[in-house]
């Protein structure tokens with residue numbers, strides 16, 4: 001891969017308008033209806049390159065406007081194929097956008113719909129965890145833009161619901177997360193089904209060595225765009241860390257939410273099981289809370305997300321995977337109930353707040369045993385996070401100990417947790433909670449049973465070598481493991 005590194009636009013250079021960039025009038029109209037007046041820096045850089053047909057590697061933090069940075073120029077390029085024929089044959093898939101999570105797929109699909117509403121271009125979205133029937137219908141009706149998670153797309157390919165032979169543009173969105181989630185073999189299989197002659201765009205929060213390898217393998221002389229420094233955190237986010245005993249954390253969340261009248265706070269927990277439990281306990285403490293994690297059905301996740309977006313919830317408790325790519329305007333605050341074990345996850349988490357220039361606050365609660373994770377984070381972001389002490393009213397601490405959290409027995413160690421949709425959800429949280437004085441809920445005493453959604457998610461994620469043998473083809477060695485390069 002030879003690359004043309006494009007440095008960030010200098011502040012003194014005026015940012016061109018969408019019209020000056022030459023965007024199709026139908027798209028200009030949609031952009032103006034959305035209320036955007038000026039392209040964000042990544043848009044100002046990516047639009048001309050993508051419109052010119054170049055491959056692009058974009059490193060951009062969440063909240064920078066990267067979705068429009070690739071959807072707008074893709075729609076622009078597809079306008080030459082726009083037609084109002086009812087025949088599905090006249091609407092083959094021409095652009096394929098792959099995302100790591102269902103929520104992100106859904107959000108990208110919403111953007112494509114919004115920006116393409118003045119055109120006759122069709123789009124469809126497919127992801128796992130929901131009935132495949134309606135997706136089949138949508139694919140059979142034809143769509144120029146298809147947004148998909150890798151596992152479900154391969155299911156459709158196997159069922160011959162979709163033909164990818166005319167895909168001229170491929171987008172790998174949040175590619176770093178796709179690799180983290182073990183989607184590489186699925187990506188390789190999908191890419192083998194696409195024409196070799198195509199435009200490929202890769203977006204990733206960071207350019208790790210693995211991402212660069214992916215770029216070298218599948219991209220052709222990409223233009224590199226990097227708008228924020230690697231692993232930088234947005235300047236608009238205030239970061240603070242409160243040291244406390246592990247069993248004071250719940251009272252701390254209640255206190256922060258209630259004393260400050262916070263609404264729409266995302267609270268991060270490291271395990272799926274801890275996420276559901278914390279939301280239930282916050283509810284008991286009088287905080288309107290819901291959880292989203294990989295074991296919830298898609299319908300339940302969407303319901304929680306909609307309630308959160310509508311401002312009906314004070315707190316959404318989420319795992320990293322479930323929160324990835326959430327675009328909820330105006331989240332004032334994120335709270336790390338557990339510190340992430342991977343420092344890069346911290347950057348992703350706090351990227352949920354302070355989006356598109358708004359102010360945000362990232363609060364971390366850490367027990368003494370977690371301080372090492374805080375040090376790792378500070379090393380990665382190359383900045384010190386202010387440490388402070390939080391005064392929590394005694395009555396809240398006392399109330400939390402009346403309803404103590406379940407002890408560490410079996411916590412997060414079920415098969416489903418281990419086979420969950422990514423690494424940090426797989427590991428049990430260290431046992432820093434005291435054992436409950438008395439059982440409070442049958443639910444917590446039952447052995448963990450994976451839900452249908454979890455089974456589906458596990459089937460969608462790693463261990464793909466035994467799956468879908470028909471798609472394996474003849475290459476025994478993955479391209480990224482030193483196999484043959486694309487012609």
Ligand code: AMP
Pocket residue numbers: 035036037038039040043061062063064065066067068327329355356
């Ligand atoms: P993204 O990084 O794609 O998740 O976008 C983050 C947020 O920025 C979304 O809420 C977008 O609607 C918003 N946004 C995207 N482009 C622009 C723009 N040019 N002007 C203002 N807001 C934008």
